Amino acid sequence: MIDVRQKSKHAVSTQFPVINNCLQIGGMPLTRLTQRVGGTPFYAYDRQGISERIALLRKHLPEEIHLHYAMKANPMPAIVQHMANLVDGIDVASVGEMGVALDTIMQSERISFAGPGKNAKELSSAIAANIVLNMESEQEMELIAQLGNKLKIRPNVAIRVNPDFELKSSGMKMGGGAKQFGVDAECVPLMLKRLGNLKLNFVGFHVFSGSQNLNADAIKEAHEKTFQLGIELSQDAPSPVKMLNIGGGFGVPYFPGEKPLNIAAIGNHLKHLLPDVKRALPEAQIVLELGRYMVAEAGIYVCRVLERKYSRGQVFLVTDGGLHHHLAATGNLGQIIRKNYPIMIGNKVNNCEKETVSIVGPLCTPLDLLGDSVELSKAEVGDLVVIMQSGAYGRTASPTAFLGHPLPVEVLV
Numbered sequence: 001m002i003d004v005r006q007k008s009k010h011a012v013s014t015q016f017p018v019i020n021n022c023l024q025i026g027g028m029p030l031t032r033l034t035q036r037v038g039g040t041p042f043y044a045y046d047r048q049g050i051s052e053r054i055a056l057l058r059k060h061l062p063e064e065i066h067l068h069y070a071m072k073a074n075p076m077p078a079i080v081q082h083m084a085n086l087v088d089g090i091d092v093a094s095v096g097e098m099g100v101a102l103d104t105i106m107q108s109e110r111i112s113f114a115g116p117g118k119n120a121k122e123l124s125s126a127i128a129a130n131i132v133l134n135m136e137s138e139q140e141m142e143l144i145a146q147l148g149n150k151l152k153i154r155p156n157v158a159i160r161v162n163p164d165f166e167l168k169s170s171g172m173k174m175g176g177g178a179k180q181f182g183v184d185a186e187c188v189p190l191m192l193k194r195l196g197n198l199k200l201n202f203v204g205f206h207v208f209s210g211s212q213n214l215n216a217d218a219i220k221e222a223h224e225k226t227f228q229l230g231i232e233l234s235q236d237a238p239s240p241v242k243m244l245n246i247g248g249g250f251g252v253p254y255f256p257g258e259k260p261l262n263i264a265a266i267g268n269h270l271k272h273l274l275p276d277v278k279r280a281l282p283e284a285q286i287v288l289e290l291g292r293y294m295v296a297e298a299g300i301y302v303c304r305v306l307e308r309k310y311s312r313g314q315v316f317l318v319t320d321g322g323l324h325h326h327l328a329a330t331g332n333l334g335q336i337i338r339k340n341y342p343i344m345i346g347n348k349v350n351n352c353e354k355e356t357v358s359i360v361g362p363l364c365t366p367l368d369l370l371g372d373s374v375e376l377s378k379a380e381v382g383d384l385v386v387i388m389q390s391g392a393y394g395r396t397a398s399p400t401a402f403l404g405h406p407l408p409v410e411v412l413v
């Protein structure tokens with residue numbers, strides 16, 4: 001058994017072993033799993049990999065930190081069920097996700113709902129479900145209070161704060177400057193005054209500043225500033241802060257040269273910061289909400305070579321998978337520069353004979369490019385192309401209706 005890491009030039013930090021040249025997932029060869037699934041293309045997620053990732057977080061983070069799963073990264077119900085046994089809360093971004101989270105054993109007060117533009121119907125369901133509403137605006141607060149009165153339920157609310165700082169080195173910035181997310185920090189004190197006059201159960205603050213960050217120093221700095229901000233804002237709160245959600249943003253390595261996040265450094269820094277936070281906010285649970293980091297590396301996307309096509313000196317592997325299933329791997333999910341995800345030929349991981357190929361899907365658009373001039377084991381028709389690091393923002397972040405091909409299957413093994 002060898003570790004894929006040593007054999008690949010890619011930034012693969014996968015836990016999947018290789019036996020007899022074949023990738024193993026869920027304790028079985030990929031070829032066997034493909035037979036079990038009934039064909040390609042499909043996503044496979046490794047239950048043990050997810051559990052190990054949560055264990056890694058628990059090992060390095062102070063035990064007082066509450067871990068929440070931001071389920072939009074991968075809302076597959078089986079994964080959310082599994083996750084509910086491992087984490088302390090679930091963050092949802094829609095009523096659809098809320099339904100999946102409520103189907104788990106997770107207590108409703110440990111489920112929170114963030115996102116702009118929540119409408120009255122969605123808010124009413126969430127209030128009735130007794131989850132925590134992360135309010136994105138003052139207008140939303142007024143609506144929640146009205147709906148609570150009507151339903152005769154006192155809603156649990158937190159204020160999502162748009163901080164006055166940015167998360168540096170973040171792949172996607174979601175806080176700082178002018179943003180559609182949260183309430184500008186300088187407007188929060190007034191909002192808190194108003195909140196105190198409404199029939200709302202104030203829970204605390206939520207600060208989420210960005211996504212896909214591999215720079216531990218940047219995250220440490222954001223944590224420090226987030227605590228400062230939370231403590232400062234708490235002075236205007238109508239009741240003690242019970243929850244301070246400091247966001248997440250932990251990234252995973254996708255591209256050559258990217259290194260895994262130094263989680264130990266982040267954990268040590270939190271250990272160092274927590275005593276002061278506890279003194280200032282003695283009743284507050286400190287929450288970290290992570291999506292990508294918890295699931296990305298535990299998932300693969302598998303498609304099959306349908307044809308080897310030659311065009312003016314280049315080799316194209318035409319596959320039955322593509323952009324409609326895995327938008328992010330084609331570089332079209334908000335990436336500025338297209339880079340290849342780690343890819344391998346799953347049933348010929350380490351063949352001596354290599355070939356530089358482009359991997360394309362069946363869509364009639366040049367954007368349908370899963371791999372651009374990648375060196376892989378030489379593949380024939382029928383071989384299995386595997387895109388690694390595919391457990392987050394995969395199927396549900398892809399335009400699956402585009403061109404009307406069938407949906408990819410998803411399995412948790």
Ligand SMILES: *Cc1c(COP(=O)(O)O)cnc(C)c1O
Nearest residue numbers: 070208211212248249290291292
């Ligand atoms: C998307 C999102 C997350 C998860 O982000 P990841 O980068 O996947 O960890 C967490 N919190 C909020 C509010 C989000 O919108």
